Amino acid sequence: GDEIKAFFNPAEDGDYIQFLLDQRKGPNQFIVTGLLKGVTNNFDDYFLTRLPFALAGILSIYIFYLIVKKSFGDRVALISSVFFVTNGFLVAFSRIVQYQAFVILFGLLGIYFYQLYRENNKYKFIYLSFVSFAVSILFHYDGVFFGIPVFIYFLQDYLKARKERINSFF
Helix, strand or coil, X not given: CCCHHHCCCHHHHCCHHHHHHHCCCCCHHHHHHHHHCCCCCCCCCHHHHHHHHHHHHHHHHHHHHHHHHHHHCHHHHHHHHHHHHCCHXXXXXXXXXXXXXXXXXXXXXXXXXXXXXXXXXXXXXXXXXXXXXXXXXXXXXXXHHHHHHHHHHHHHHHHHHHHHHHHHHC
16 A cells, blocks of 8 residues: 555646645655656556666665775675665565665765765765765655764764864964
């Protein structure tokens, strides 16, 4: 029943833009399923309908691996990715037509791009980070919680810079 709520049906739902604005969830899941409508013969092909959500789940695993690798190294990244890939929630979210797989993917991309910004100090990565967070939130407001690690990184950088300024003063 939950998957059916992720589809746009013009006969029942009316104007597409108004439909998107009336939803309690972000519009992106309806945009993804709307793009699939013609390809899947009005959502009759279950494989093609679920494919983008499964691909988002698979890409999430790779991005998660990269994030952990940057912070803790290869071995920890591999082990934690095995735990991540066998997590029942990720498996379930990656096989249904709902927003969660994309929220996870774009939330993790936001974290990863912020890590790249910290490493390279290039502003294009911080822009990509915040765009990724925005896309995640446009799937569902749960995406805001992926900002917590970035806030912690930001706080660490701020405190480190403050300590350096104080030490250079004395």
